[in-house]
Amino acid sequence: MELMIGDETICLRKRNYKRYYLVVGILAGLGGFLVGILLGRFAIPRGEEDGMVSQAPRFSSYEGGQHSTQHDLPLDVSPEFHRRISADNIRDYLRDITSHPHLAGSAQSEALAQDLAQFWRELNLDQVNLTPYNILVSKPDRSDPNAIQFVDEHGNVVFTSAPVERTLTQQDNIDEAVPPFTGFSPAGTVEADLIYVNYGRYEDFVSLTQDMSVNITGKLVLARYGELFRGDIVKLAAHFGAAGVILYSDPGDYTWGDKVYPRDWWLPGTAVQRGVVMTGNGDPLTPGYPSIESAYRPPKGFVPQSLPQIPSHAIGYDDVKFLFRQMKGAIAPPDWRGGLNLTYRLGGVKTPKSFVRLRVTTRNERRTVYNVVGIIRGWEEPDRYVIIGNHRDAWGYGAFDPGSGSAIMKELSRVYAEMKKEGWRPRRSIIFCSWGAEEIGLIGSTEWVEQYSKLLSDRTVAYLNIDTAVQGNFSLEGNASPLLYHVMYEATKKVPNPDVGDQKAGLLTVYDKWLQTFPDKPISQNFVRPKLRDLGAASDYTGFYQLLGIPAADVHYVYNKKLITNIAYHPLYHTAYDTFYSFQSFADQDFQTSRTMAHVWAETSALLADSVILPFNITDYAEALLRFADNIQKNYGRMMKAAANITLDQCHEAVKSFMREAKEFHQRITKMDKKKPLAVRRVNDQLMQIERAFIDPAGLPNRPHYRHVVFAPSAVDSYAGTGFPGLIDTLFEIETARDQAKRWEVVKKQLSVVIFTVLSAASTLRDVTAFMADYFV
Template sequence: QKVLYSFSIYSSKTDLKAEVIDVSYGNADDLKRIKKMKNVTNRIALLKLGRLPLLYKLSLLEKAGFGGVLLYIDPCDLPKTTNLSYDTFMVSLNPGGDPSTPGYPSIDGSFRQNRSNLTSLLVQPVSASLIAKLISSPKATTTNNACTPLELPNNEERIVNMQIQTVTKFKTVTNVVGYLKGLTSPDRYILVGSRHHTAYSYNGQEWASSTAIITAFIRALMLRVKRGWRPDRTIVFCSWGGTAFGNIGSYEWGEDFKKVLQRNVVAYVSLHSPIRGNSSLYSVASPSLQQLVAEKNNFNCSRRGQCPETNVSSVQMQDDADYFINHLGIPTVRFSYEDSQLSEGPSFLFEALFPKHTTKIEELDPFFNLHETITKLSGEVILQIANEPVLPFNALDIALEVQNSLKGDQPNTPQLLAPASRLRESTELFQSDEMRPANDPKERAPIRVRMLNDILQDMEKSFLVQHAPPGFYRNILYHLDGKTSQFSILLEAWEHCKSLASNETLQEALSEVLNSINAAQVYFKAGLDVFESILVGKN
């Protein structure tokens, strides 16, 4: 079976012959500068992948009037040890789920819209070596240890003829879901998500690592189950299909069971791409779970005698966890090994799916020690969330994350500082020993524990904004990358505001953040009022 490795899923389909204009990374400043120099209508943008979500950059190009996009990865953005100059790749323009059933489950009998393309742009990924030929330049060169990025000179003109023709077919995407029912709280779920192979030859063996880890964990659990053990809460094991095409399996399953999941899911543990490199362990976690993840990291490194600085952050990731983070506000955790040099480069390079990896999993982890570490870390987090009488979530860390996200020199954020301070005060009291059940299990009132857990599991739902730029998380507790700490929608709105005379977009974003902070503060205040009434009743 022959596969065209270089294509963009859900690109527009037509022919376009036009001048190529280098837009670099395609941010608002790049486009503002270029539009002053050239007419961009129906031109072809030469766009570098990275730094911002691809869907967002394409939306800017589409709004500016471009007709097509040649997308590539600049070799200077990759580690020196990685040579992908001649490799082609695939990208998906699907924000998530089955595009023919937006916002509702893709089940038999559902109305299917005709949406073979999700953009008016012709989008074609190409290799860096082809771009070097296009601009009549040698590949990115290194001078005095400094890499020279690929760039088309402004005074030179290149005409390219783009022809994109694709055929859209409906095919079945299959998920595999099983569960281990809890004893005391069977209606509270911990989702454990992996994925299986659905895109021929794409992403090499990453899916195999995901499958191997969830299989090993299930096998270990079953040994305990045979001896009569059961978790307190139900653990649901999910292997998603259609991931490469826009997390189709996880989105559709989530939409199908949305009402149940909103009420019952307490956490999502992702095993999406656990082995991407072998140099550094990276942990992505919701603010409420960062303390738990840091504890597990420190405990694990002490067992191995190696304790590097714990790297835990709340950043966007391309993952089947997307639906659960952005539509349900579920606290999420993911452990993975990555190449530290690649992580230091521009963000969002992971949006490119290569047909094969130059380094096989066996070479990255020949003795499967990294797989074992990820299995243990993920398993310990899963079991603690499944068995702790009180969910190990930290409300105060959410408030601290909100305050940290308001630091910096962004304008108009002072109006958010007061509500953020009130939120911190409420979470400090909520997190205090006075408001939590006693540590002695005999002193715990079951109804009070249940009420407390209900509040803890829904903490992040207040931070789901209604409107976010394309490619940005709706859950504003997550940042664009590890290099930025401000709210991503405020950063984007400020950049947008600088290029326009109006600041309406910025005011809308500020309002979204303000409403989220206020909603969270009211939520915790209501929880405090309930517990205070119980305490008064007991006294």
């Protein structure tokens, strides 16, 4: 026998077989050495010193440094969170964050981004990045502020709205505050009669123009905040022919009792709620694509469709009193009357030739904003991400919104980094994100999602949104994908109730108080859980959820909404009085509520990052699908049958099929061997793909930037979530539509999309080892 090695021929004989085995052994050793190098370089997760993590480190108190087959989480993680999270740290972080206003695109906001990046570098996170985006921002003109004026019959300006809030306490530094404005309102001047339109909802405009016969074409409309997104108010006003919009906060919606700020946290008459009126998400100049250096942008002068068509401005209720007293017309219906001690009239001014003037000087310009991203790599599955995000920009000082969340996320990252330093790592990677420019259209997070959509879609387990984390100190409330219901319930059962009085009453955990205050409808006679609302599009979870189908949650501590039913948000929302002083004085004096929220997010992220099997409950999703189908049947079933012979029978059958597959899937999980890495990976991949299965690349009718077939914001209120939105949108007001026949065809199409999508999602739950023909039965 002969063996060729290079140019040399070696003859193998029985007498020199030892030489043969020696050569083969050398070759095998070299091969093994090379394979070992390659595996060491590319297969092992990268860590801190030289980029390598060779094992799964754990605290020494955890046996063996591996996951238990009886417990998905290491036994010592929850006590570590409870011991390490510091209320004092959160207080200090918030005081620093709120020392100056930090509007999107401002130097102060960039300084906060740089400070956070440095903070994370000093914590020795595995990776810290600053990601820039050059976007369109909106700014008021300090030297020539926006104004509402009343001009009398002689042409004299007898009233001008306040250019900025008045200083009410020594702790306020209003001199630095951003003047009131509505983001992306076009500049211009409108002089016209004033018409009161209640909350500016679709039904309000219909009632006013049709039932009350009030003409609003070319008029200024006055709308109060409280029931829907301000951008939708302006959009609806333009649709009904108005020339401009004046927004205000009515004391009937933002006060309770007779004390207002600074005696209590209820809204004073001098306060003005700022906010964006753009109806799209992301940079309006680069829709659908990231606003990076190479991005195409339209020529100067182009007005994107997402920007409002008519000007708008917001004022306080002290100023609106003067305007109401100049109005004539019919007295407003009882449910249109707010908390002002005057007569609410529908419109027109009393004196001929007098009018209201809306003057907007807001301008748009391109600025660079930054996202800050900090990463702790997982030891077992570094390519699976649990993302924790909070926006950084604010309309003013931003203590409640978003500072309470920013301070909590900062403390959470410190605790995780400290645990990592002592030898612990999560199973999956945890990514902390501080978004720029959320307040003017969810821009920072949307651009990031657009830029990294392929990677995020493949690898992200869930997105946890920490926005206005503390609105009050009463109980937990929030929104989430049904996949995360179970996660939120289990996490809050681990967190002590911060209220000592509640604990004495037997409400020992956050979950206990949450269940008592905000119970959901009973699932069965003896089974009640806390309520989690459906996700709309009110914060940075929107891009993850609506574009990519990544499960998301957004929860916070709130005031007693059972007692105070008229308050939509915390009363000082988006005003110059949203300061460290007001937060500490009236929401969280000892910062124990903030500490509790940090603990809730720590437990939630740990369950997602460290459980062997992802803790998603798919039957909760099936229950939500059934609820939506039942609601459509209840509200539209008879009309659909009578007008177009449409039934929901197939829709209900599809939902039942999904429920069956969900139950069988969870049964298989209970029987699987969790010690087999590939089996675990296979099941987790199926769990990760469930939410994605409900994404329609075509998007919703006339709203391609919303792709989730099951959950999306209402077409007439971006804050509110709705089930089967494509179907609901086409059914809305269909009986009064001029093109009913065409609309009914769209209804049929959207119903077919719902049925197909639910069945398709159900198929992803089947046993992947089953014969492929099963998929086509």
